[in-house]
Amino acid sequence: MSSIDKSVTDSYRSGPDETGHFGIYGGRFVAETLMPLILNVEKSYRAACQDPNFQNEFDYYAEHYIGRPSPLYHAARLSEHLGGPKIYFKRDELNHTGAHKINNTLGQILLARRMKKTRIIAETGAGQHGVATATVCALFDLPCVVYMGETDIERQAPNVFRMKLLGAEVVPVTSGTGTLKDAMNEALRDWVANVDTTFYIIGTVAGPHPYPEMVRNFQSVIGNETREQILAAENRLPDCLVACIGGGSNAMGLFHPFLDHSDIRIIGVEAAGLGIDTGKHAASITGGQPGVLHGNRTFLLQTDDGQIIDAHSISAGLDYPGIGPEHSWLHETGRVEYVSITDHEALEAFQLCCQTEGIIPALEPAHALAHVMKIAGEFDQDQILVMNMCGRGDKDVFSVAEALGQQI
Amino acid sequence: MSAERLSDTRITRCFARLAERKSKAFVAFLTGGDPNFETSQQLICGLPAAGVDLIEIGIPFSDPMADGPAIQASSQRALRNGMTLAKTLDLVRIFRQTDNDTPIVLMGYYNPIYRYGADRFVQECVTAGADGLIIVDLPPEEDAELCEPALTAGLHWIRLVTPSTDDSRIDAVLHNVSGFVYYISVLGVTGTRLAMADHVEQAVERLRQYTDLPIAVGFGIKTPEHARSVAEHADGIVIGSAIVDLVKLNLDDQGHPKEALVSEVHEFVRQIAAGVSNG
Ligand SMILES: Cc1ncc(COP(=O)(O)O)c(C=O)c1O
Numbered sequence: 001m002s003s004i005d006k007s008v009t010d011s012y013r014s015g016p017d018e019t020g021h022f023g024i025y026g027g028r029f030v031a032e033t034l035m036p037l038i039l040n041v042e043k044s045y046r047a048a049c050q051d052p053n054f055q056n057e058f059d060y061y062a063e064h065y066i067g068r069p070s071p072l073y074h075a076a077r078l079s080e081h082l083g084g085p086k087i088y089f090k091r092d093e094l095n096h097t098g099a100h101k102i103n104n105t106l107g108q109i110l111l112a113r114r115m116k117k118t119r120i121i122a123e124t125g126a127g128q129h130g131v132a133t134a135t136v137c138a139l140f141d142l143p144c145v146v147y148m149g150e151t152d153i154e155r156q157a158p159n160v161f162r163m164k165l166l167g168a169e170v171v172p173v174t175s176g177t178g179t180l181k182d183a184m185n186e187a188l189r190d191w192v193a194n195v196d197t198t199f200y201i202i203g204t205v206a207g208p209h210p211y212p213e214m215v216r217n218f219q220s221v222i223g224n225e226t227r228e229q230i231l232a233a234e235n236r237l238p239d240c241l242v243a244c245i246g247g248g249s250n251a252m253g254l255f256h257p258f259l260d261h262s263d264i265r266i267i268g269v270e271a272a273g274l275g276i277d278t279g280k281h282a283a284s285i286t287g288g289q290p291g292v293l294h295g296n297r298t299f300l301l302q303t304d305d306g307q308i309i310d311a312h313s314i315s316a317g318l319d320y321p322g323i324g325p326e327h328s329w330l331h332e333t334g335r336v337e338y339v340s341i342t343d344h345e346a347l348e349a350f351q352l353c354c355q356t357e358g359i360i361p362a363l364e365p366a367h368a369l370a371h372v373m374k375i376a377g378e379f380d381q382d383q384i385l386v387m388n389m390c391g392r393g394d395k396d397v398f399s400v401a402e403a404l405g406q407q408i
Numbered sequence: 409m410s411a412e413r414l415s416d417t418r419i420t421r422c423f424a425r426l427a428e429r430k431s432k433a434f435v436a437f438l439t440g441g442d443p444n445f446e447t448s449q450q451l452i453c454g455l456p457a458a459g460v461d462l463i464e465i466g467i468p469f470s471d472p473m474a475d476g477p478a479i480q481a482s483s484q485r486a487l488r489n490g491m492t493l494a495k496t497l498d499l500v501r502i503f504r505q506t507d508n509d510t511p512i513v514l515m516g517y518y519n520p521i522y523r524y525g526a527d528r529f530v531q532e533c534v535t536a537g538a539d540g541l542i543i544v545d546l547p548p549e550e551d552a553e554l555c556e557p558a559l560t561a562g563l564h565w566i567r568l569v570t571p572s573t574d575d576s577r578i579d580a581v582l583h584n585v586s587g588f589v590y591y592i593s594v595l596g597v598t599g600t601r602l603a604m605a606d607h608v609e610q611a612v613e614r615l616r617q618y619t620d621l622p623i624a625v626g627f628g629i630k631t632p633e634h635a636r637s638v639a640e641h642a643d644g645i646v647i648g649s650a651i652v653d654l655v656k657l658n659l660d661d662q663g664h665p666k667e668a669l670v671s672e673v674h675e676f677v678r679q680i681a682a683g684v685s686n687g
Pocket of ligand 1: 099100101126127128129203204205244245246247248249250251316317318362364365390391392
């Protein structure tokens with residue numbers, strides 16, 4: 001075997017294999033009714049990747065519609081306050097619609113158009129992915145149906161209204177426990193019944209192959225820009241990357257281009273909710289076991305009998321009982337560290353960010369920031385840490401006020 | 409080796425007996441433990457006397473992604489009342505104490521089995537007296553997970569063939585399948601749409617070009633008349649949601665089974681059976 005072959009197989013960036021596995025994780029655990037559909041998505045995605053027009057189209061809308069590249073910003077006051085490394089924020093919260101989610105919905109809707117699909121479906125928990133999907137559907141004039149758990153519809157009323165303004169139909173899901181996992185089940189059920197017309201835009205690096213790979217690739221725009229920007233600003237790569245993890249798409253997008261730089265410390269932050277030992281959390285790796293759900297094998301919150309347990313987090317966007325399969329593999333190989341942050345710690349970080357940087361972060365990246373606060377002391381001042389500021393906090397002001405016991 | 413072992417089983421004998429009588433198989437689905445263990449046991453144990461030829465027991469799962477509202481709800485009822493995979497195997501054991509002929513197929517999703525341990529699960533299926541498995545979210549691409557261990561242990565592996573299974577996929581889908589083929593007559597999830605008899609006729613004809621196995625048709629069959637018309641074109645029919653809905657209809661406001669639940673369900677099953685055998 002030549003040395004080139006070896007470097008390819010030794011890479012952390014070569015997954016998944018042909019059958020969609022990252023080690024034992026990932027795969028295509030779906031009913032036969034879905035199989036022809038996902039094989040077709042895969043085939044069309046591979047063809048699109050060979051076509052320069054597809055990338056050009058993505059780049060065009062990324063620049064002129066989403067507002068990319070997003071800045072890589074040196075958070076000087078925060079860095080000084082924490083007294084640790086030089087902290088940079090990758091500011092995907094400045095994207096159109098206020099989070100990284102639109103990077104992925106743009107990529108997938110362009111694929112759906114190439115496949116001549118005439119109807120889009122999506123699942124959403126917090127409503128961020130639902131809004132990002134409804135947005136691109138309005139842009140490209142495609143009907144959009146968003147499945148959302150009944151419980152979440154109550155918690156996230158402003159996003160429900162946004163989706164409706166954008167012309168989407170929001171379908172309440174009452175099955176199961178009426179949360180994100182059930183919304184995903186319901187979207188899959190819709191898909192098998194509407195095979196010919198419909199494209200399913202999954203909102204994170206989960207689902208059956210090729211979704212984890214495809215969503216990661218669309219989100220890798222985050223890491224690729226970060227790489228260029230940090231080289232321009234510092235003339236070197238960072239020492240540490242930190243991102244929050246719901247399903248893991250913003251994290252995969254930041255991490256992936258850097259995985260083979262073994263001296264970069266990479267950390268994924270899960271939501272510990274009220275604390276891992278309370279059982280009320282959303283930390284699939286820290287507090288779950290491997291299992292099979294939504295088309296892939298990965299770490300899941302589940303009972304000993306293999307029944308899926310609902311996640312809990314103050315941040316609706318992290319409230320998913322699974323995690324993308326590539327993260328499970330990166331955990332198992334030890335390449336990425338997975339840690340968890342409680343609701344309480346995230347709220348502290350949320351407030352600190354408002355006060356020191358004038359940035360109201362979403363509660364999701366507030367988890368990442370809380371971990372940055374914890375580990376800042378482990379770094380020297382000339383070291384560089386990049387945190388993904390993957391969403392803004394406008395959507396969260398009500399829950400934060402409530403958690404802080406304030407009326408607005 | 410396994411193929412040979414699987415040539416004389418409760419399932420093959422069942423279809424052979426029916427073929428001799430020129431009769432069709434009535435396959436009934438119930439969720440194990442719905443609405444509770446005891447009632448479920450009475451329901452299942454009474455099925456053969458009510459005219460069922462082959463029993464499918466659903467292993468309850470929190471996230472039954474290929475099922476419609478009726479079977480989702482039945483899974484939830486069973487789980488709420490403490491049903492587990494281990495107890496589903498108990499149901500099979502209890503059934504086998506009094507019936508050593510009626511085939512039992514366990515139907516479910518992979519995660520509970522994966523947690524239980526695939527090898528341990530197939531061993532216990534064999535000792536409990538189950539005859540085959542339908543695991544909805546294990547396509548041929550993932551056969552190494554459970555299908556191959558199951559075949560080695562002497563269990564039939566039954567797969568769903570759907571209207572979207574095109575010619576390029578059908579060989580892969582039928583690979584490793586034995587006992588019978590389960591044709592899903594509608595696109596979508598269980599219980600939501602009606603199967604059309606003329607579609608079924610064409611689909612079964614097409615399938616016969618690829619397999620000599622008996623073909624059972626399911627998804628969307630609700631009435632004795634409907635069962636009869638579909639059975640005309642196939643070797644058997646499967647009814648699930650309509651039975652499970654009847655379980656729900658016979659629960660009181662607290663979700664407890666009413667007095668007549670078991671007899672009502674068995675009476676409905678008897679009517680379907682009459683429809684099928686008149687076919
Ligand atoms: C701002 C923000 N960050 C993170 C997430 C979690 O998703 P992921 O882990 O896929 O990035 C969400 C999901 O809604 C979100 O809105």
